[in-house]
Amino acid sequence: MLMPPPPNSSSSILRKSRFSPYLFTLVVFIFFISILRKDLACVFSLQLQLDLAPATEKKREKLAFETGKLEEGCDVFSGSWVRDEVTRPLYDESDCPYIPPQLTCQKHGRPDRSYQYWRWQPYGCNLSRFNASMMLETLRGKRMMFVGDSLNRGQYVSMVCLLHSLISDDAKSMETFGSLTVFTAKEYNMTIEFYWAPFLLESNSDNAVIHRISDRIVRRDSIKKHGRHWKESDIMIFNTYLWWITGSNMKIQQGSFEDEAHDMVELPTKDAYRMAMNSMLRWVRKNMDPKKTRVFFTSMSPSHGKSIDWGDEEGGNCYNQTTLIEDPNYWGSDSKKSIMEVIGEVFSKSKFPITFLNITQLSSYRRDAHTSIYKKQWSPVTPEQLANPVSYADCIHWCMPGVQDTWNELLFTKLFYPH
Ligand SMILES: *[C@@H]1O[C@H](CO)[C@@H](O)[C@H](O)[C@H]1NC(C)=O
Ligand SMILES: *[C@@H]1O[C@H](CO)[C@@H](O)[C@H](O)[C@H]1NC(C)=O
Ligand SMILES: *[C@@H]1O[C@H](CO)[C@@H](O)[C@H](O)[C@H]1NC(C)=O
Ligand SMILES: *[C@@H]1O[C@H](CO)[C@@H](O)[C@H](O)[C@H]1NC(C)=O
Ligand SMILES: *[C@@H]1O[C@H](CO)[C@@H](O)[C@H](O)[C@H]1NC(C)=O
Numbered sequence: 001m002l003m004p005p006p007p008n009s010s011s012s013i014l015r016k017s018r019f020s021p022y023l024f025t026l027v028v029f030i031f032f033i034s035i036l037r038k039d040l041a042c043v044f045s046l047q048l049q050l051d052l053a054p055a056t057e058k059k060r061e062k063l064a065f066e067t068g069k070l071e072e073g074c075d076v077f078s079g080s081w082v083r084d085e086v087t088r089p090l091y092d093e094s095d096c097p098y099i100p101p102q103l104t105c106q107k108h109g110r111p112d113r114s115y116q117y118w119r120w121q122p123y124g125c126n127l128s129r130f131n132a133s134m135m136l137e138t139l140r141g142k143r144m145m146f147v148g149d150s151l152n153r154g155q156y157v158s159m160v161c162l163l164h165s166l167i168s169d170d171a172k173s174m175e176t177f178g179s180l181t182v183f184t185a186k187e188y189n190m191t192i193e194f195y196w197a198p199f200l201l202e203s204n205s206d207n208a209v210i211h212r213i214s215d216r217i218v219r220r221d222s223i224k225k226h227g228r229h230w231k232e233s234d235i236m237i238f239n240t241y242l243w244w245i246t247g248s249n250m251k252i253q254q255g256s257f258e259d260e261a262h263d264m265v266e267l268p269t270k271d272a273y274r275m276a277m278n279s280m281l282r283w284v285r286k287n288m289d290p291k292k293t294r295v296f297f298t299s300m301s302p303s304h305g306k307s308i309d310w311g312d313e314e315g316g317n318c319y320n321q322t323t324l325i326e327d328p329n330y331w332g333s334d335s336k337k338s339i340m341e342v343i344g345e346v347f348s349k350s351k352f353p354i355t356f357l358n359i360t361q362l363s364s365y366r367r368d369a370h371t372s373i374y375k376k377q378w379s380p381v382t383p384e385q386l387a388n389p390v391s392y393a394d395c396i397h398w399c400m401p402g403v404q405d406t407w408n409e410l411l412f413t414k415l416f417y418p419h
Helices: 007-016 023-060 132-139 150-165 222-228 271-286 335-348 360-364 384-385 402-414
Strands: 079-083 117-120 142-149 173-178 181-186 188-196 217-219 235-238 249-253 266-269 293-300 352-356 371-372 393-399
Touching: 023 150, 079 235, 117 402, 132 150, 132 188, 142 150, 150 181, 150 188, 150 293, 150 393, 150 402, 217 393, 266 271, 271 335, 271 393, 293 402, 352 402, 360 402
Parallel strands: 142 188, 142 235, 217 249, 235 293, 293 352
Antiparallel strands: 079 117, 173 181, 181 188, 249 266, 371 393
């Protein structure tokens, strides 16, 4: 704190001064007062900041749709699968006409239904039961949008299956327009949509039907190309993972795909993935309002293509698996680990609150729940394949009803109880 001017020093100046001593005292006085005031203001504002800092930390802004708090220490993603033949499945395969033929396992001859009777039980608390009428009321007048690859499409279809039975037949529809699929519930003035963008960024695999390209190329800084279709969404659910896993590197195009001179670089997959995540976050910050909207990100969906991963003999996969992996520490192949690190790193720095659906570990126990050979095939099955079903089993996608309904129960829980 400034001391008032000592009388001696000021009087010594005064004596040398030609100005009237009275006027000079006044000038010096004003000078010191002005310094003093600045200083006071500074001290005061510091005090304010110190007082406010812990308060804002405690009184975190309530997120859109938030109605309460989870029990202290409840990590809904940490738990185990419990056999439940009473409340599962949440709907019947034949009661949901929106399941694409690539996911209708019963219709395509799967001999067992055991995969349908499992409920996810967190260790520290109970999941709130998926309440379809509450979800529909919440979505009234709103646009919910899933963006990503076929696994996110599965979660989208599961959400529609969980809700549609409460809507009369003439008041609902599902239509596809290129990359966009829209489920409309007229009486709720609501849509649930899926947008195909397996890398989120523009890529050479963006055609919603013809996208099985082995030499995959992603274009840097191109999220706007798809993002213009996502604006005015109230709830967004992103995912992206599987398409990045083509080797240790990913091809990144710097300019437009139409450019003659290809300005191409190869980045380690981890760095390319980080670039895409940062693009997504930038898009979200620019286009979403954290007070009115919510953004979710679903982590990597695990596949079960190699039985040695879970200690079985080599050569098998998810085909003919009817039991769960019991090792609670089972994780599977390693590419998931480095991608999970990138996700953790990017989200910990994010200023926009993203709700993370960490479904990787819980789904990794479910070697029994993939579509395997019980699905509509892209091309006719050859006699050689028929003789060796393991060779054409799909160990990536999930039968429906099944695991992806659990992802939506977690989404439901985190929508209303984000913390
Ligand atoms: C979870 O539900 C079970 C049975 O419904 C009940 O016994 C148990 O106390 C609940 N646990 C918690 C943490 O609420
Ligand atoms: C589901 O939510 C509605 C409100 O939207 C409520 O009236 C009903 O009791 C809830 N059902 C259950 C089983 O909690
Ligand atoms: C339907 O919802 C939109 C917002 O998505 C809103 O602008 C519009 O007014 C709503 N219409 C009716 C009839 O409620
Ligand atoms: C499926 O696995 C069981 C053992 O769990 C085995 O007995 C059976 O032969 C297998 N079936 C086929 C068709 O591979
Ligand atoms: C997701 O869960 C797994 C296993 O529970 C954990 O190892 C990982 O760190 C979690 N990821 C993030 C980003 O929180």
